[in-house]
Amino acid sequence: MSEAKEEKIVFQRPKALCDVVTHYCPGCLHGVVHRVIAEVIDDLGIQEITVGIAPVGCSVLAYNYIATDFAEAAHGRALAMATGMKRVHPELVVFTYQGDGDLAAIGTNELIHAATRGENITTIFINNAIYGMTGGQMAPTTLPGQVTTSTPTGRDTKLAGFPIRVCELVSTLEGSAYIxxxxxYNPSEIRKLKAAIKTAFQVQMAGLGYSLVEVVSNCPTNWGMTPLESLKWLQENMLAYYPLGDYKVKDSVKELMAKK
Amino acid sequence: MAKVLMKGNEAIAEAAIRAGCEAYFGYPITPQTEVLEYMSARMPALGRAFVQAESELGAVNMLYGAACTGARAMTTTSSPGFSLMQEGLSYIACSEVPAVVVNIMRGGPGLGNIQPAQGDYFQMTKGGGHGDYSPIVLAPSTVQETVDLVILAFDLADKYRQPVYVIADGMIGQMMEPVELPELKPPQRPERPWALTGAKGRPRNIITSLQLDPPTLEKVNLRLQETYKRIRENEQRHEEYMTDDADLLVVAYGTAARIVKTAIAKARRDGLKAGLFRPITVNPYPYDTLRKAAEKAKRLLVVELSAGQMLEDVRLAVMDKRPIHFFGKMGGVVPMPEDVVDAMKKALAEA
Structure with a gap:
């Protein structure tokens, strides 16, 4: 038998991710996004200066999983709360983690105004086109024709209007810097997501304005699919209405990215 | 320090600044808007936080956020805005963070009008938002007392880690009176081990009002009730005016109490022995002291700028021991002292 050699660690749980079992359903991407955020916090060395704000929705317990100071907001009010924190403590890195109902229905007002004020806050926006926690009702981002428990014959745009494209909307606001x-849905996209979240935090730390990273996500349970089916459905249906890409990258952000 | 002549709303703003308020968030609504205007100039000049929010929902949740970091923070509003804030205030109470809210009440319900009224007594003193919480509510009747109580509100909010309200109205907000203010000092932030300031050299902090496990949420509620018990035991405040020989004990707070004082002087000239019991904390309500004061009088008269909201607390204090009469004006109508004298005479005539 050969002698034991010290090995190089190539993969481990990020320090900023709690060593606990999450409550998320099998196949849900919340866990992946949490991990990516934790990796970015580790990479930037900001665990001790970061404050997260959890939403109301499936990720209401995000504070049990991401190991920084954390507050739990009222439904839709995370960005107002974040504003209050950040204005008193500009040295903190403040991020909100919000779903589509929280950010784009009950919290639209707070979103629009935090963005237009150019608050130095980062939002991670999980868009899975459904209200997960309450059991699968129509979300502001539910696709036309999509069946939910409150659109049982499919979303009829004559009755329920059209889905909101958050990035397109928020990018029109002068205060938004990086949207x-x-x-x-696959490792390549996860790597791109991580790069974007890192940039968003750096934009905040450089004081360049509001940053938002939308994550087109899934909900196997309430979509009534297996995890793999849900990822396929996401690619075939969600991406056509919500194209991936950069919607707003201010010149100041481009300069920052060129330096890094 | 010399006295200065100040408008009530501006005195509220300056009092908060002197109390070390580090963050102010507000939304324009008459008759409170001068607080926002005053703060918009003073707070940035002092290097403190000021945001004109997008709504009262925004303002109260900014307050919540700032309070979570341990900063002394305040918002001010008027009746319809206070209704909107109730959601956030319930969260603040459950999260046990200190916060100060001033309500310059106006006529209601609905959009009502912008004249002085006291129709928010129920929604301010009885919780108002969802769940079992019981905010401290301070009721000034002069501009000087408003200054003093705004400063006290910050101290009590810190002491008990609960929201503290100042209940005033358009009359107090808009009138000018001489006031004395404490010196301006840089904000002092005491040790707040619970605050969200970044988990540096300590375990991380989580501030949440969510407890999915019923026995755990029950424990939170029991702790809150323990806090409210301590507040009831230590923080009741009231004023008695000419009550020693009074046949008629008039009970009123805030602007109504000012009018009653003038009415008492007039009534006494007519040989009518009236005195005033004025609660300064309308929550916790001084039930026991009012009960004792009522025992000395023959009957009581409650005067309010409402349909009779505090009246219910007076009944709880006095029970059936003395007859209780009521005189109230609604819709922003402010009674003249003569109207109150008439009500006093009527109450005694019914004996």
Whole structure:
């Protein structure tokens, strides 16, 4: 038998990710996104200066999983809360983690105004086109024709209107600095997501304005699919309405990225 | 320090600044808007946080966020805005973070009008938002007392880690009176081990009002009730005016109490022995002291700028021991002292 050699660690749990079992359903991408955020926090060395704000929705317990100071907001109010924190403590890195109902329905007002004020806050926006926690009702981002428990014959745009494209909307606001849409349905997309979240935090730390990373995500449970089917459905249906890409990258952000 | 002549709303703003308020968030609504305007100039000049929010929902949740970091923070509003804030205030109470809210009440319900009224007593003193919480509510009747109580509100909020409200109205907000203010000092932030300031050299902090496990949420509620018990035991405040020989004990707070004081002087000239019991904390309500004061009088008269909201607390204090009469004006109508004297005479005539 050969002598034991010290090995190089190539993969491990990020320090900023708690060593606990999550409550998320099998195949849900929340866990992946949490991990990516934790990796970015580790990479930037900001665990001790970061404050997260959890939403109301499936990720209401995000504070049990991401190991920084954390607050739990009222439904839709995370960005107002984040504003209050950041204005008193500009040295902190403040991020909100919000789903589509939280950010784009009940919290639209807070979103639009935090963005237009150019608050130095980062939002990670999980868009899975459904209200997960309450059991699968129509979300502001539910696709036309998509069946949910409150659109039992499919979303009829005559009755329920059209889905909101958050990145397109928020990118029109002068205070927004870095607004991009990514996904997490395969390793390549996850790597792109991580790069975007890192940039968003750096934009905040450089004081360049509001940053938002939308993650086109899934909900196997309420979509009524296996995890793999849900990832296929996401690519075939969600991406046509929510194209991945950069919607707003201010010149100041481009300069920052060129330096890094 | 010399006295200065100040408008109520501006005095509220300056009092908060002197109390070390580090962050102010507000939304324009008459008759409170001068607080926002005053803060918009003063707070940035002092290097403190000021945001004109997109709504009262925004303002109260900015307050919540700032409070979570341990900063002394305040918002001010008027009745319809206070209704909107109730959601956030319930979260603040459950999260046990200190926060100060001033409500310059106006006529209601609905959009109502912008004249002085006291129709928010129920929604301010009885919780108002969802769940079992019981905010401290301070009721000033002069501009000087408003200054003093705004400063006290910050101290009590810190002491009990609960939201503290100042209940005033358009009359107090808009009138000018001489006031004395404490010196301006840089904000002092005491040790707040619970605050969200980044987990440096300590375990991380989580501030949440969510407890999915019923026995755990019950424990939170029991702790809150323990806090409210301590507040009831230590923080009741009231004023008695000419009550020693009073046949008629008039109970009123805030602007109504000012009018009653003038009415008492007039009534006494007519030989009517009236006195005033004025609660300064309308929550916790001084039930026991009012009960004792009522025992000395023959009957009581409650005067409010409402349909009779505090009246219910007076009944709880006095029970059936003395007859209780009521005189109220609604819709922003402010009674003249003569109207109150008439009500006093009527109450005694019914004996």
């Amino acid at each position: 991009v849409r990514r996904s997490a």
